[in-house]
Amino acid sequence: MLTLGVNIDHIATIRQARRTVEPDPVAAAVLAELGGADGITVHLREDRRHIQERDVRLLRQTVRTHLNLEMAATDEMVAIALDIKPDYVTLVPERREEVTTEGGLDVVGAVDRLGDVVEALQDAHIPVSLFIDADSKQIEASAKTGAKFIELHTGRYAEAHSPEERRKELGILAQGAWRAREAGLRVNAGHGLTYWNTYEVACIDGMEELNIGHTIVSRATLVGMERAVREMKEILQRAALDIKFRR
Template identity: 70%
Template sequence: MASLGVNIDHIANIRQARRTVEPDPVTHALLAELGGADGITVHLREDRRHIQDRDVELLRATVRTKLNLEMAATEEMVAVATRIRPDMVTVVPERREEVTTEGGMDVAAREREISAITARLQESGIPVSLFVDPEARQLEACARTGCRWIELHTGGYAEAAAEARTAELARLIEGTARARALGLRVNAGHGLTYQNVEAVAAIEGMEELNIGHTIVARAVAVGLQEAVRQMRALIQNPRCSEDSGVRPA
């Protein structure tokens, strides 16, 4: 049964749009936990476009579930992580000009660099997850880095037209099985919504889904605590979407 990590970056986006003090993502992390979130995820970007260092420090002191820090593979971010000591680090690709993360990291092309960063973080007691597409070459490279987890990029599935969704879901199912065979634990995220999450949550071996934008969008109407409660109910009792045409292995 998959758990739910709630990404609160978009709360910080609203705050930073006016460069003011509200809404405070730290306060909203508490509301997410009250709604049933199994963890809180934040992406501390190099340009600090939404989450700020202050947020991560306060979240580390107040989150009572699990704090997952998404970060680029840079010396600055390794230093932040080893100082803050989140419960998990998820290493993600990052480009300044992108609106949001556009795809999985090319671990195969950066294997030596990623291996060194992974070793440093895990020697400090911080489990590392690598955000990748569900491709055999990338999964095998992840296993060689020594990381304990991967997070599968679900954007291809989430953005696929109806006729392509079955194939994209099959890629996630196959990627999860391959990763587990390589000894990796599996999370997933990106672009998941209330309408498409159940088929991914039902994949055998899927441990956690990290979801943000759709929950924050619904929270505008129903409040964050209720929005989290509704998403968690879908993940905890998934039914494969009828339009997917695919059942979990």
């Protein structure tokens, strides 16, 4: 069954806008789990623009599903992950000037470095996922690092300006998921997914988890976190049923 990882970064974005103590990402995670989240995702950026190290430490103690720590492949972040020991780590690219993550890792150009990071984390029993574009060379390189998972970057699909472009990008994602499974990788996906475009991605065969944040947090400001998560879970469950009946 496809699972839902709820990214709560933007709860922290609201808090950091006023440099105050609320809203609390830990409380948001509890409500997300009550709403049916299968996991909690946070991105501890080097610039600490939203999630803080203290948040990750508290979440490690309180999350009852699983905690996915998104981070750059730096020595500082590896040391933090080895100390906190999240349930798994997703390695992502970072640029300080970006508003949000703009694309996947260049695994091809950094396979040795990323392989070392993957080995260090997985030797500590922390499975690693690599956030990549659905490109055959990046998928092949990801398998070479020894990572257990990839997370396919769905941004181009989410930002498609026409039905034709959207179908094309969806096909690229489906092909990427197939190639990854053939290479022995487990497949997650995320970035830019909303209540209006998630269903099609959820129907891709072999997808294990979708990590979704901004749209859920946005909806939660109007209807509450539990309901916002429940509504997204219903989309994933509908996709799972449709896949079952399609087979």
